[in-house]
Amino acid sequence: MAWSRKPKATVATHLKRCGVPRRDFLQFCTQLMVAAPWGLAITEKATAAEVARDIGKARRPSVIWLHFQDCTGCSETLLRTSKPDLADLILHVISLDYHETLMAACGHQAEAALSQAVKDNAGNFVLVVEGSIPTKDQGIYMKLAGRPALNVLQDVAAQAGAIIAIGSCASWGGIPSADPNPTGAVGVDDIIKNKPVVNLPGCPPNPYTLLGVVFQFARKGTLPELDELHRPKFAYDRVIHDHCPRRAHFDAGRFSLQYGDEGHRHGWCLYKLGCKGPDTHAGCSTRHFNEIPDVWPIGIGAPCIGCTEKHLAFRMPLFDLVPIHNATPPDTYPPVHTAAGSISAAGAGMVGLIGGALGGAAWVAARRIRSSEEEAAIIEARLENPDKDHPDAEGR
């Protein structure tokens, strides 16, 4: 890895120098846009070319990657690509200054590399933490060069520009924190309280989520909008259930009941097999893995285990059912009381017409109706007081 003391070149320059084809870079930017369709400052541009131009202007960000109690899966996800060139691409667009799995150095050289990288890029580098940190018994269960991980993390994080906890282990403890949690494994934000930590839970998470956050920091110096668990909203705002391609089967009540049964073979909903999709915030249903479409758990017929969620992954039994949140009428279900019927304008008009006609007739009738006694009285009155202008008056 480059320990270069020279100022970092821009991404565009570096890529050109390394001979990476522009088409590959554009493809990379397209992937980034798919990974982060909104909520990420750099992918608000309309086209991949614009994103490429934006990223091209960024200085290659320095990334220091610390491993603690991990399985290295999050590193693997960064490298697990279908095109061999893309691994190189990733390593060309970011400057991965310390990474125990990928770097060539070891032993004292590696220690020196870490302290040098921290010193050189103090205040600017992105610290990516993979794996949980043991806290029990002063953290002796994970040591880096003889020092407890707890202390290493505190020292390095103090100098970092941005802290990203990649993977569920770093976000909230992950597998090591499963019952009975013998090492007291916790996530990064349980230790680092005075700086913002971006959690990217998942086991493993999608690599483009990481890259999106890193590039925004490199280009704009800001972190994307986070939710209450410090997860970037652009990737973790929705539950799988709300974006799942098998949702129609759920809505229609078609469920697989056993692995390999007819429903399973037809791709029906896996809810009854214990899919945690309805309660799991992640983007796996739209951003698949290994860049192969439909390569993601539900896509291959394995129910989601809720690996991003602290209350689900490695806690809730795989086949237990989760509650469904956020069903709202009237899109999905009718409300308990619905209106029925309507007022017909023609009918109302007709009723008004008839009522009016009857009322008018009644009024006319009331004016004209007189009993014979009354008529006789009128005639008598007229006889006594003849009206000279009346045609019936006598004397005319």
Place this chain on the structure above:
Amino acid sequence: MELTRREALRGVVSKCIPVATAALAFPAAEAAETVSQPKAPVGMLYDATLCIGCKACVVACAEANDLPRDVSLDGLHQAPEDLNAFTKNIIKLYKPQEHSPDSFVKQQCMHCLDPACVAACPFKALWKDDGNGVVAWEPSRCIGCRYCEIACPYHVPKFEWDRINPKIVKCELCGPRLAKGYEPACTSVCPTHAVIFGPREDLLSQAKARIGQSPDKYFENRVYGEHEAGGTQVLYLSHVPFEDIGLPDLGTAPIPGELKWQKRIYKFLALPLLMYAVLAGVMRKHWTDHRREMREEEERTGLRPQL
């Protein structure tokens, strides 16, 4: 021959008063319900806290009852807003606000122990089975008067408004399936067993056991349908108020009880016959008087009298 008023009255009293008193003395003897109690009532228990709103029951009901596609909502496929002529069973959602507690509710016929619809139907087209207590509709007896729709407090029976040969459509607990020993379609597909089928007694005790195990989880710690309107065979458990999921507060008296005075008055047709006898007696007296007066008037005026 003309009766004197006294003779007429004596005749009436001697003949009709015994009949009337016999009729009025029977109120205690008459059955409190319109229909006799079923011998082995079966029903369903729906626990709204377990329902996930998957609507498998709606689909299964439509399949088992061979219902046509429901396109009642502006042609939208299978998205009814309420029970209707194509939908015998529906899932609705009670969710007043974004973050308030919500509940699904399954609506279908409640199969009351003393149904208002059975009491209302003029020709017994809606009838309650003696054995399992299922309330079913018989097309050959229905005149399409829709009194059952007015009488039912749950608004369950629906009418096929758009057909020339309209039917009354409602849940009949999948009678043909029950006859073959199966469960109703809806209870057989529920993934969470939110709705289960069984004898009413068993379901009641199960429901009470659930309440006992989780006190204060269920609304008012009681089962809806145990006593409502004389008891229903479909029972409900809910964590939100029953009124909010469309189950009205009906009191414990069976609805046909409103007609008890009608039943007493018309028992054996005693009172109407008595009334007729009184009227006929008086009419006979007045008729003979009238004939005499008409004859006198005719002699006076020379005109044929009019009746």
Place this chain on the structure above:
Amino acid sequence: MKHVIVRWQRGVPVYAVRKITPFFVFLCVMGGLAIVLSAYREWAGLGPVTGMNDIYAWGIWKTFNTMVLTGLGSGGFSIGIAAWILGRRDLHCVMRTAVLTSFVAYFSGLVALGVDVGRPWNFYLVLMPWKWNAHSPLMEVCLCMPLYACIPLFLENTPPLIERWYYTWPRFRPFMMRYLVPVIRATYPYVVALAYALPMMHQSSLGALMLLGGSRVHVLWQTPFLPLLYVWAAGFLGYACVIGVLMVACLSWKRPMDMNILGVLARIMCWLVLSWNAFRFVDILLRGQIGAAFAFDHFSLLFWLETLLLAGPSVYLLSGANRPIASRLFLADLLIAIGGMLYRFDPTTFVFTARAGAVYFPSAIEVLIAAGFVCLAISAFVLAAKYLPILPAALRGWYDMEHYARVVHPDWKLETHDFSHHNRPNFAD
């Protein structure tokens, strides 16, 4: 010139007027339209033609044409009880008008009921007692109303027809006198008694229909005494309708009105109305629902409207000064009729809150069919009044008609009897 006092004494046909007038043509056109539209409704089904829906399953045909109009058509029943049972001789002259009004109202109401039901081909079940549900009030109505209309009410209306045939069809006369008249003479009191017993049953059953509505009918209307209130309302509605019909008929055909008899009818009606109102109030008080009357919502408004429309004119007419004045009597009677009709209409529609948000308004075709059936009834009445001796007139009126008939219809044998007691053919004998 002294006061002219008109005393109605017998029915006289409306003579010397055109049989077919423009108004009559209009009525026939509306009636024909109703029949055509009813055929359309049978062909197309109830849904496309009416505004009824599953929540408001009863539209204006059942509630207005059947419930309200047969209430108006209870004149034969209520005036008949006063005339025959309670022995008011002076009301006999208006009986023919009353039973004719009942006849046309009931038949038009029954036809509307037939159009309203969705599966009328099963109605033959009414002839099979083992298929009846004896507990259902609608069963009682379905049985009793057609029975009443077809037997007692029809028989009550035959005398004017037979009378006309007596004069205009001499060859029928011997048969009539030897066979028909004795039969009528023997059975008439029992037929008439049936004609008073049956309406008590089905008019109260019409009220019992809404008992099953329970708390969905507003508390100011829902009471165990609903059947009693309905039949009582039918009583005074019958009076109101007959008074109105008589006044309008006399106005349009220029016949003198007997304000005495109209006054008597009005007085009976007012006492019926006021006692009914008092009973209703006491019932509401005893049920503890008087607070609802002052709730200032549209229910309480309707309640007070009904009460005012009924009680106000009744009190007004009780004073002896107002009854002889025709226009006042007419308007007050009209208001009472409207109030009574409103009462019988409310529990099925306006105050029946089946479910929040549900609404019903009749469609245009529904209104046309309803109005058309009413027009049919009126046209039948008009035709009958012109041909048959129904509308009451003074004795002098009969002599005038006889004079006119002798000129215009020389073939009519208007006086054929001698005055001997023995061979006087007289079917009031």
